[in-house]
Amino acid sequence: MDVISKKQMSEEDIKLHYITPAITAQWNIQHVTMETKVTDGRINLKGNLVIREKPKRADYVLYVSANNPIAIVEAKDNNHAVSYGLQQAMTYAQMLDVPFAYSSNGDGFMEHDFMTGKEREFDLDEFPTEQELIQRYKAGANGGAGLTPEQEKIIAQPYYSSQNTYPPRYYQRIAINRTVDAIARGQDRILLVMATGTGKTYTAFQIVYRLLKSGMKKKILYLADRNNLVDQAIQQDFAPLEKVIHKVNFAKDDPSTITSYQVYFSLYQQLAGNNDDQEEEGDNALAKLSQLFRSDFFDLIIVDECHRGSAKKESNWRKILEYFSSATQIGMTATPKETKYISNIDYFGEPIYTYSLKEGIEDGFLAPFKVINIMTDIGEGWRPRKGQRDIYGNEIEDRIYTNSDYDYNIIIQDRIEQVAAEITRYLKSTDRMAKTIVFCATEDAAERMRVALVNQNADMVKQNPDYVVRITGSDTYGKSKLDYFISVSAKYPVIATTSKLLSTGSDCKMTKLIVLDEMIGSMTEFKQIIGRGTRLREKEGKTHFVVMDFRDVSRLFADPEWDGPIEMNDDYDPNKDAPPTPPNPGPDTPNPPVGPKNPKPIVDKNGCRVEVIYKTVSVYDASGKLLKQESIIDYTKENIRGAYASLDNFIRQWSTEDKKETIRELLRNQGIDLEAIKADQGMSDVDDFDFICHVAFDKKPLTRRERAENVKKKDFLNKYSGAARTVLEALLDKYMNTGIYEIEKTEILRLDPFMQMGKPQKIASYFGGKDGYLKAVKELEQAIYDGGAA
Known part of the structure; x- marks a missing residue:
């Protein structure tokens, strides 16, 4: 058998025969994933339909460890240049926060190095080895100074995983990795900006878990300003750490025993007083706080929803942060800017990572x-x-x-x-x-x-x-x-x-x-x-x-x-x-x-x-x-008139054989679900034909019952007698109840009441055979729509 030319191969063939072998010759297959889903795919609200786009997928992702991807490889077929997929690879690399991007068409590779800004092309058998690429990453980190021992240690520390938890989404992984890396580098004030609904508490849990397990942090305080938020965090995302968690209670806590836990939860108000305007109350709360905890007791504090109160210079709540000033402090918020108060950026510094509502909706992780x-x-x-x-x-x-x-x-x-x-x-x-x-x-x-x-x-x-x-x-x-x-x-x-x-x-x-x-x-x-x-x-x-x-x-x-x-x-x-x-x-x-x-x-x-x-x-x-601003009726009218310039044109299309289902499908593709709109309008008993004519061309609609009764008043049924007439009357009743689409299908003859009349072949014989039956159905449709729109 002759060898298939590369030019004839699909992208999947190129990956199978050339790119995958080139990568796995240099990399442990356990450190490579293929067709990795990056996003869930944006949900679009088109007309009155909800349509989810396809998720973004990276052809290959290469990992330093389970937590840390290091490179993206995008594949194209051999009818494209080696570098054709590089822009896409770079886009994914930036999304995933990885330093290397590659593209290939099966002839070789093109590399973009984000740490140096340089690009190079090399042969298929010259793909960097796992050790080589990791060494380049480590050497280029921190502006060329290389990774610190603390950074190397935290990179190797895995996330918490179990059958009851999901792995971090790409943006959560970036937030976690950047935070633990910043702490490993000695940064003591950190701000994370993540839109509501993107899992800030889960992200905080994974940060805490990795820092505790690595031994980098030993005593952690998690602050929120709502009791239900504290309880939610303890019972849900932080549940795997329940044995080492304590919820602070001033009235009951004993200073001699409270120090045995690792993760503490508390309300701002409990620690700093309920009223920002009462300086004395805040001072009394801090006095109680100092009885429970030394100022150097905690080495990490996480401030949930830090846009509220804690970032205000005049706030008593902020005294908690000042009291524990020696601790690393992480602020988490969906809204990093304040209006009449000083920005939380003023206290925590510029965010080390931001994942916005816009990004969340576009990625399909948040609801539009x-x-x-x-x-x-x-x-x-x-x-x-x-x-x-x-x-x-x-x-x-x-x-x-x-x-x-x-x-x-x-x-x-x-x-x-x-x-x-x-x-x-x-x-x-x-x-x-x-x-x-x-x-x-x-x-x-x-x-x-x-x-x-x-x-x-x-x-x-x-x-x-x-x-x-x-x-x-x-x-x-x-x-x-x-x-x-x-x-x-x-x-x-x-x-x-x-x-x-x-x-x-x-x-x-x-x-x-x-x-x-x-x-x-x-x-x-x-x-x-x-x-x-x-x-x-x-x-x-x-x-x-x-x-x-x-x-x-x-x-x-x-x-x-x-x-x-x-x-x-x-x-x-x-x-x-x-x-x-x-x-x-x-x-x-x-x-x-x-x-x-x-x-x-x-x-x-x-x-x-x-x-x-x-x-x-x-x-x-x-x-x-x-x-623009519009209603669904305006949207429907605009799209129908765009497809059918005039009423006469629409009627001709509808009357053409097999066009009715095509028209309905065309409208669905434009985001128009006729059944749903009719239900909203209280017009479920109206034929699709009439509803379209009514919405788009301002014609008075008839119900299916009215059209069926009109047929019965005419001479059409009198042309048939006996079993044939009984079949047509049953078809007309079906139309009245379910619409025109069902009676056009011969499969309807396998349903009641037709099954009681005999097998489909037997029913067709009443009309002289299948062609005669189909001709009679067509004439019935013409009788239903005789005269077109009312």
Whole structure:
């Protein structure tokens, strides 16, 4: 047999016969992986479909150790130059933080050395040996000074692994490796910036594990500012270290026994006092702290969510860090910049690694989202009538009130009802069990919203009274439900109304709807709130989430500080009627609240009736730039008209044999699921043909039943008699129930009621054979669509 030419070989053939042998001749096969998945593949929200792109894969990854990849090799077929794949290899190398990139077409290799910036080409049998490449890496490290003994030691220290843990994703590995390497080099202040939902706590655990096992650190303090965050960390990511963990408790801890642990968890507030403005409280807390721990007791401190408090120079919390100043300190945050306070970069230094929300969404590790902006007729302003009084009988100050006033300075009851109605309508059109967080202006506003949502969803509340719960700092009952709300397995609560409690930290994995009904001026807080929805749970049905904005907070997406991509289209009809607003509970005028001399004015529905005047779905590119605003109906209309310039053209295409399924598939490829859109529109009983004509060409739709009845009124069926007519009548009933696609398939004859009429061959014989049957079906279709669009 003649030898196959390289030019005829596929890329896989080139790898098999040339590249793999060249690499494995020089490298231990156990230190090489092939087709290594780097990302999960971005999730795109196209129309009303969710489509995941293919993951990025590196052809070959070469490793110094299990923790540390050192080189990327990209392969191409022999119809490309040796260096053709080098740019791709370099891109992957930069993503994976490795120093060497190679490409090959089976003739030789091209190398890019990131430590020197140089490139070279060499023959296929000259690929660097494992020892040679590792030595070049070690010698070139630290600007050519080489690796220190501590760095070499920590490189060899493996991650924690078990059947219950997953290996670090590429960005987590980089964050871990850079951190332990920086500590090995003696750096004592370190900042890691990782978007919400990317696994900061898991990353912290792997850092702690490797440092403990290597002996580089022996006593570690992990600080957070929420008790549930501390408990989450101990019970979940840090569970493998449970035997050496202790949660600090000032009231019970004995200084003589507390020192026997290795990893300590505590709240900032517990160690430094609850109030930043009370200097004395902070000093007393530090006095207690010094009784438990010497200032040099800890050699590593991890500050979770370090954008809050700990980075403020005037903060008492920061006294903890100053007290333990001899310890290495790692700050972890999703938002590295502050607005009115000094940046945490001022304390920890520039981040040694940043993994942004934008990168997380593009890699497919974080959920993309849609943004629905909703404007009421009082959004731009409402002015009371001359002498108008509130429900307490007090005259309302005569001025223009806007979104920045509602719930803060004045309460418009009907506005609350309309916001609750919009939330309810959306959930009814999508998924009423979708976990939802409603961010309200104040705790009082969160309670009013809870009541409004209860009344709007009485049927669901009847099934479980925890369908809607207020979860705020002062609400003991609500806080007791927090763990259930953030649980993946617990169904209730479904809707949480809150003010600030859920804006940061809480790991709300299944949140599918975030409602913004408070004014937000801080980019830090805005990113944290958006981060409540970014976690992916595909197995449980969460592929993306929706942001519903009632206060134009989404203007912050245009801020240069915003780094997350938004790519979206609506998956429900913004123009569909909202559920009816519950009736006013009664005409009685309530008494003013006891205590305040000047309570906030409350205006009932008689004093201000509110309507939603428009809704838009914002579509952005990957850089957060606004492309257009539209509804799914507009999107569908635009794409159909793009494919079929006129109604006549569409009817001709539809009427052509085998075109109906092709048209449906074409629309699916453009992100249009007709069945889903029809369900959203309450038009599931309408034929696809009619629905397309209605949406794209403004024609009145007929239901499938109406079209079937029209056929029965005509003479078409009278052309057949006996068993043949019975078959056609059964086909017409099938069309009425399931649509046109099924009756076109001969497989339908193997289903009831046709099976009762005989085998397919027997049924075809009623029409003189298969060709006669197919001709009759075609004529039936023509009768169904006789006259085209209504």
